[in-house]
Amino acid sequence: KQEVTQIPAALSVPEGENLVLNCSFTDSAIYNLQWFRQDPGKGLTSLLLIQSSQREQTSGRLNASLDKSSGRSTLYIAASQPGDSATYLCAVGETDSWGKLQFGAGTQVVVTP
Amino acid sequence: DAGVTQSPTHLIKTRGQQVTLRCSPISGHKSVSWYQQVLGQGPQFIFQYYEKEERGRGNFPDRFSARQFPNYSSELNVNALLLGDSALYLCASSLLGGGSSPLHFGNGTRLTVT
Numbered sequence: 644k645q646e647v648t649q650i651p652a653a654l655s656v657p658e659g660e661n662l663v664l665n666c667s668f669t670d671s672a673i674y675n676l677q678w679f680r681q682d683p684g685k686g687l688t689s690l691l692l693i694q695s696s697q698r699e700q701t702s703g704r705l706n707a708s709l710d711k712s713s714g715r716s717t718l719y720i721a722a723s724q725p726g727d728s729a730t731y732l733c734a735v736g737e738t739d740s741w742g743k744l745q746f747g748a749g750t751q752v753v754v755t756p
Numbered sequence: 757d758a759g760v761t762q763s764p765t766h767l768i769k770t771r772g773q774q775v776t777l778r779c780s781p782i783s784g785h786k787s788v789s790w791y792q793q794v795l796g797q798g799p800q801f802i803f804q805y806y807e808k809e810e811r812g813r814g815n816f817p818d819r820f821s822a823r824q825f826p827n828y829s830s831e832l833n834v835n836a837l838l839l840g841d842s843a844l845y846l847c848a849s850s851l852l853g854g855g856s857s858p859l860h861f862g863n864g865t866r867l868t869v870t
Contacts, residue, residue: 647798677858686760686846686861687799732798743789743812744859746798 645670645737649747657755662720664750666733671711674736677744678707678718681730690731691718723754758782760849760862768868769837777832777865781849787811788830789859790822791846799846805830834867842869 646669656662666676675694679687691700691707693716699708704721720727730751734744761780769775781788787806791799804812805824819835828849834841844866848859 675856679861684844684866686863687848687859689858689860692858734798743801743804743814744791744799745801746791748796748798 645673645735645745647733647735647745647747649731649733649750651750652748653751653753655753655755656723658723658725660723660754662718662723662727662752662754664718664720664731664733664752666716666718666747668714668716668735668745670737671714672737673711676707676709676716677734677736678705678716679732679734681732681749683730687732723752725754725756728752728754760847760860762845762847762862762865764865765863766866766868768870770870771837771839773837774833774835775837775867777834777845777847777867779830779832779847779849779862781828781830781847782860785849785851785860786828787850787852788824788828789848789850790830790832791848791861792816793844793846793864795843802832837869839869842867 648667677692678690693700693709706719709716730749732749734746763778789804790802793799801814803822808824822832824830844864846864848861851857
């Protein structure tokens, strides 16, 4: 059974510092991995989608890497801003599950001015 | 273009009652998925529909059911509500099924069971 873990559960950084968020998964037979952002009481906003054949994806200040063999993904957010404060969730799509995503519990990020 | 829309935004029900949640996907998206998110946890997969057919079901009891209509909108029904069903119910749509395109989520329906 696939298990997705995100450590730490919470993180506080001063504005301008780079953020590094970690995601690990137990079964490397994944189809893709997706990073989401969730603001309090809101739905999820898709940030980056990495297909299993890719090693990284970039969008603006965001960069996500994927290492299937070690079961890890890392989300980097450069030059953090107070508006980056949110919960960040990673989710893996498994090869035999036709689109079902298995989520981690998320990392709650606070960026202080 | 409008994103994924869900209704109602909030709902309060009593134990034993039944509830229907609604979801309209992004225009052109043919796949709809439902997730349950309990406070402090990541979303848990409930159902996925593609082209009006059920393509996946999570580990939820038969009290949970869903369907997708010809216009690709979807309903999630929960019967015989329990206190433990209190959660944020999220609907997501994608252009294609099978995980080949990213999921886009709505803002969810907050269900409280008293």
